[in-house]
Amino acid sequence: MVDSLLRARGLNKQFRSGNEPVQVFRDLSLRLDEGDSLALTGRSGSGKSTLLNILCGLEKPDAGLVEVLGETFDSRKPEVPAKNEARWGNLRRQRIGVVFQEANLMPALSLLDNVRFRARLAGQSEEECQDWLERLGIGELADRFPDQVSGGQRQRAALAMVFAMKPALILADEPTGSLDRQTAEAVIGQLFELQARHGCGLILATHDPELAARCGRHLDLGHLSET
Amino acid sequence: MTLLAALFSHYRRHPLQLLALATMIVLATMLWTGVYHLTSQARASLDQSESAVAERQQVTREDGTRMTVADFVELRRAGLCVMPWLEVSSPEGGRLVGVDPLAAGCFEQPASEEAPWQGELDGRPFVDISEAAELVREQAGQLSLLISDAGSIGGLPAGYRLAPFRVGPDTGELGDSFLLNLDALGVLVLLITALLVRSVYLLGMAQRRDSFALLHRFGVPQSRVNRLLVVEILLLALVCIVPGIWLGRWLATGLGSGFGQALEGLFDQSLYAGQGGNWLVPLATMLAVVLVACLADFLRPLARRLVGGNRRSGGSVLLMLVAGLALSVWVMDLLWLFVAVAMVFVAAGILAPGLIAWLADRRAESDRDLQARWRHRELSVLARRLALPLVALQFAMAMVLAVQALVTTFEGTFDRWLAQRLEADFYIEVPETGDLAPALDWLAAQPELAASGLWHRVIRGRATLPGGEDRTGTNVDVFALGPVGPLVTDWQLFESTPQPWQGLQQGEGVMVNEQLARRHGVRVGQNLTVVLGGQSIEFPVLAVYPDYGRPAGEILVNASMLPPDFTIGFQSLSVSPGNLSIDTVTDELRRIWQVEELTVRDNRAIKELASAIFDQTFLLTRAMTTLTLILAAIALLMMGWVFFSTRAWYFRLLVVWGLSRRQASAQLIRLSVALTGAIALLALPLGIWLTWVLVHRINPIAFGWSLPMAVYPEFWLELGVLSLLIGLCIALLMSRQLKSPTVAPVNANALAGGDR
Numbered sequence: 001m002v003d004s005l006l007r008a009r010g011l012n013k014q015f016r017s018g019n020e021p022v023q024v025f026r027d028l029s030l031r032l033d034e035g036d037s038l039a040l041t042g043r044s045g046s047g048k049s050t051l052l053n054i055l056c057g058l059e060k061p062d063a064g065l066v067e068v069l070g071e072t073f074d075s076r077k078p079e080v081p082a083k084n085e086a087r088w089g090n091l092r093r094q095r096i097g098v099v100f101q102e103a104n105l106m107p108a109l110s111l112l113d114n115v116r117f118r119a120r121l122a123g124q125s126e127e128e129c130q131d132w133l134e135r136l137g138i139g140e141l142a143d144r145f146p147d148q149v150s151g152g153q154r155q156r157a158a159l160a161m162v163f164a165m166k167p168a169l170i171l172a173d174e175p176t177g178s179l180d181r182q183t184a185e186a187v188i189g190q191l192f193e194l195q196a197r198h199g200c201g202l203i204l205a206t207h208d209p210e211l212a213a214r215c216g217r218h219l220d221l222g223h224l225s226e227t
Numbered sequence: 228m229t230l231l232a233a234l235f236s237h238y239r240r241h242p243l244q245l246l247a248l249a250t251m252i253v254l255a256t257m258l259w260t261g262v263y264h265l266t267s268q269a270r271a272s273l274d275q276s277e278s279a280v281a282e283r284q285q286v287t288r289e290d291g292t293r294m295t296v297a298d299f300v301e302l303r304r305a306g307l308c309v310m311p312w313l314e315v316s317s318p319e320g321g322r323l324v325g326v327d328p329l330a331a332g333c334f335e336q337p338a339s340e341e342a343p344w345q346g347e348l349d350g351r352p353f354v355d356i357s358e359a360a361e362l363v364r365e366q367a368g369q370l371s372l373l374i375s376d377a378g379s380i381g382g383l384p385a386g387y388r389l390a391p392f393r394v395g396p397d398t399g400e401l402g403d404s405f406l407l408n409l410d411a412l413g414v415l416v417l418l419i420t421a422l423l424v425r426s427v428y429l430l431g432m433a434q435r436r437d438s439f440a441l442l443h444r445f446g447v448p449q450s451r452v453n454r455l456l457v458v459e460i461l462l463l464a465l466v467c468i469v470p471g472i473w474l475g476r477w478l479a480t481g482l483g484s485g486f487g488q489a490l491e492g493l494f495d496q497s498l499y500a501g502q503g504g505n506w507l508v509p510l511a512t513m514l515a516v517v518l519v520a521c522l523a524d525f526l527r528p529l530a531r532r533l534v535g536g537n538r539r540s541g542g543s544v545l546l547m548l549v550a551g552l553a554l555s556v557w558v559m560d561l562l563w564l565f566v567a568v569a570m571v572f573v574a575a576g577i578l579a580p581g582l583i584a585w586l587a588d589r590r591a592e593s594d595r596d597l598q599a600r601w602r603h604r605e606l607s608v609l610a611r612r613l614a615l616p617l618v619a620l621q622f623a624m625a626m627v628l629a630v631q632a633l634v635t636t637f638e639g640t641f642d643r644w645l646a647q648r649l650e651a652d653f654y655i656e657v658p659e660t661g662d663l664a665p666a667l668d669w670l671a672a673q674p675e676l677a678a679s680g681l682w683h684r685v686i687r688g689r690a691t692l693p694g695g696e697d698r699t700g701t702n703v704d705v706f707a708l709g710p711v712g713p714l715v716t717d718w719q720l721f722e723s724t725p726q727p728w729q730g731l732q733q734g735e736g737v738m739v740n741e742q743l744a745r746r747h748g749v750r751v752g753q754n755l756t757v758v759l760g761g762q763s764i765e766f767p768v769l770a771v772y773p774d775y776g777r778p779a780g781e782i783l784v785n786a787s788m789l790p791p792d793f794t795i796g797f798q799s800l801s802v803s804p805g806n807l808s809i810d811t812v813t814d815e816l817r818r819i820w821q822v823e824e825l826t827v828r829d830n831r832a833i834k835e836l837a838s839a840i841f842d843q844t845f846l847l848t849r850a851m852t853t854l855t856l857i858l859a860a861i862a863l864l865m866m867g868w869v870f871f872s873t874r875a876w877y878f879r880l881l882v883v884w885g886l887s888r889r890q891a892s893a894q895l896i897r898l899s900v901a902l903t904g905a906i907a908l909l910a911l912p913l914g915i916w917l918t919w920v921l922v923h924r925i926n927p928i929a930f931g932w933s934l935p936m937a938v939y940p941e942f943w944l945e946l947g948v949l950s951l952l953i954g955l956c957i958a959l960l961m962s963r964q965l966k967s968p969t970v971a972p973v974n975a976n977a978l979a980g981g982d983r
Binding site: 056058082085086089090091092093094098103104106107108109113116117118120121122 | 591598600601604605607608877880883885886889
């Protein structure tokens with residue numbers, strides 16, 4: 001039996017826009033097993049980023065339960081906020097890699113230092129950091145700073161950071177949204193290849209139907225149906 | 228929607244930014260107008276006093292004896308236009324000056340200029356000379372003969388010479404120097420306010436860069452955008468400067484009366500003119516400052532063309548710093564000294580942020596801990612991006628350090644000096660008709676006074692030091708006393724021969740005040756020739772004593788050394804009665820002198836009054852500098868907060884990577900505290916140097932006396948704590964942003980926060 005990396009049940013989230021409450025999603029449930037990949041799609045504002053933030057503890061749901069990598073977070077069982085934050089912090093530091101559309105790197109550190117910084121936080125060896133950059137094809141740019149390389153190269157460095165921490169789960173929020181198609185293809189190809197090779201779970205938020213189709217499963221937040 | 232409306236929409240979206248800019252302009256205007264207004268009032272007051280005490284020429288006898296009516300007759304017979312000036316005590320108290328209106332006819336005054344003998348001067352009314360002559364029969368009076376045409380020196384009969392004649396103390400050089408100091412403070416405040424306004428304005432501009440780029444893509448010419456920006460800032464400046472000026476005048480007027488009293492205490496003369504300054508100068512100045520500060524980028528191409536270069540090199544800035552420091556040591560002219568101060572400040576301001584960034588980068592290179600490396604790189608970015616408010620804070624801190632040190636030193640020195648000068652409990656004026664000898668005998672015969680009290684007589688008058696460029700000599704004050712006892716023997720002396728007080732008591736020499744020693748290069752041990760009465764006497768100099776605030780030179784001499792023909796300007800007794808009651812003393816003196824009333828001053832009350840007046844001055848000075856510091860701190864706080872917002876994503880990234888918010892906040896605190904701490908450290912040497920310039924360079928050159936140079940490490944500590952508090956405030960404000968889950972990474976580059 002395959003272990004479940006992540007299970008979410010009955011997630012509710014709403015925002016206020018002025019005085020009006022806006023329901024982002026209600027009673028949302030999902031599951032992700034080891035080696036699985038899940039695409040989150042939906043129009044802008046459908047809650048893709050919010051869901052990713054909830055799944056890595058950056059935001060709290062109004063209601064619902066999240067079980068991730070052996071830790072359970074249940075809104076019905078309120079805990080001391082600091083304790084919850086510490087548990088989420090440990091998970092993000094060591095086991096959950098998060099990739100955003102851009103600005104994943106510290107601008108004041110070189111690409112290599114960014115990767116080493118992330119690996120150090122995760123408690124991983126820094127020795128492989130240069131290798132990860134090599135594997136992603138930007139080894140010769142290791143000493144450059146983020147503003148000295150292209151957007152595609154920055155996203156490759158972001159992937160190197162994520163893989164250098166040896167994550168069990170990767171959450172990627174439009175990771176190629178700001179890249180041209182060709183670069184996006186190359187970056188996403190590397191993401192899937194490494195995810196498959198290392199057997200970690202992947203949840204990918206995207207607008208791109210073709211990209212979504214490459215994932216094992218697909219959750220459309222616009223219609224809340226899973227295929 | 229018009230282009231102006233589109234441009235202004237930024238402030239509609241960010242009203243707090245507009246409020247910050249408006250507040251900064253209002254506060255900056257208030258601060259500078261306050262200083263300007265106070266300076267104008269002081270200037271107007273000094274001008275008023277100067278015109279009243281304008282120097283004239285008098286004729287004196289070469290043998291030093293008093294002028295008489297016979298002299299007047301002889302000079303008139305010689306065809307010289309001289310006017311008698313007879314100064315006597317009024318029976319109602321105060322002084323009367325008798326002048327001859329007929330003789331005054333040859334002193335033709337322009338209609339616009341009031342002659343000094345019209346109206347009232349320093350509480351002395353002018354009367355016809357016949358009235359004054361009546362009083363001379365009853366008491367001693369001094370006749371002076373003023374001459375209308377200084378060019379007629381060739382026609383002076385033998386035995387006469389020209390001498391300067393003043394109806395008040397010499398405030399010219401002192402006043403100018405004082406005003407120069409106030410002007411310098413004003414310029415420094417103006418520089419700081421310009422930096423603050425510019426820093427807040429540039430912040431808004433950085434955030435509007437995308438809008439400008441969009442307009443450019445829409446085909447709107449850059450020149451049109453620039454013109455609209457000028458209109459925008461002009462309107463904002465006009466709206467904000469007017470209340471700023473009003474607030475500044477209110478501030479200055481509120482503090483002005485105390486300031487006026489303090490000036491009077493300093494210069495021994497009423498100097499406060501009340502309402503001074505106008506609206507136009509602050510309005511025009513602040514308008515220019517705001518426009519230049521905000522639109523300096525438009526002027527940059529012009530400046531480049533003028534200086535013929537694109538970049539200032541670190542070497543030339545360093546050279547400017549060294550040249551400024553060297554100038555400050557060697558120049559003997561106030562104007563050049565202020566130029567040197569400006570050079571050092573400009574160079575320090577340019578170098579400070581660069582130095583912090585350079586040091587942070589060097590630390591980052593050597594850091595093995597990646598978190599520390601990241602933090603040092605962030606520090607470098609912040610130092611460069613927040614350069615303007617940082618420099619403003621550095622200047623304000625340096626100014627506060629220097630002024631605090633100066634004021635505290637002055638406070639301590641002044642208290643000691645006041646205690647010296649007012650050592651006796653009471654001061655009894657000797658009436659014009661009073662014979663001092665029986666009074667002295669009576670005082671000397673009182674056993675209670677001998678056992679527990681102290682007393683001495685004081686004679687004040689004038690003497691002349693021969694020589695000088697015009698060979699008329701230099702007038703100095705004479706402070707003669709006797710017997711020389713404990714009322715003076717614990718005075719602080721700058722330098723002296725062994726047992727100087729014993730020497731003074733035995734009439735072996737004189738002491739001179741610091742002003743006389745500095746201006747005439749008088750040294751202890753040398754012989755000083757003094758014309759006292761009609762005699763030229765050579766005295767060895769026994770000591771140099773501090774005499775803060777007095778414009779003139781003074782010699783301290785044993786009263787027994789004064790020749791019989793010495794003209795006594797004023798006589799008094801300083802008495803600490805001990806077990807004897809002061810009433811017993813005054814009753815007996817009234818009996819001896821056969822007068823109904825005596826003028827008795829309670830020195831303790833005077834000391835309290837003088838201390839209160841000076842305390843108010845010190846408070847005012849501290850208030851103005853502290854206000855500048857608070858303004859600079861607020862500017863850095865605002866800038867730091869807004870700029871940190873552009874970096875918020877990168878701190879949030881730490882949270883994404885698994886650090887707790889508390890840990891991320893701790894990084895933020897370390898960073899902001901390191902930044903403000905570093906600028907406080909750089910302000911420290913600048914402040915100490917400025918203290919040295921004020922105490923050891925400006926004061927002696929301008930005033931003729933120096934204060935002891937003291938440093939106050941507790942101020943450094945206070946300033947250090949303040950800088951840490953500013954850093955903590957920035958970090959706390961910023962930490963609030965870390966709590967928000969809605970910080971979007973897409974904003975980071977758009978806000979130009981992606982620097983490294």
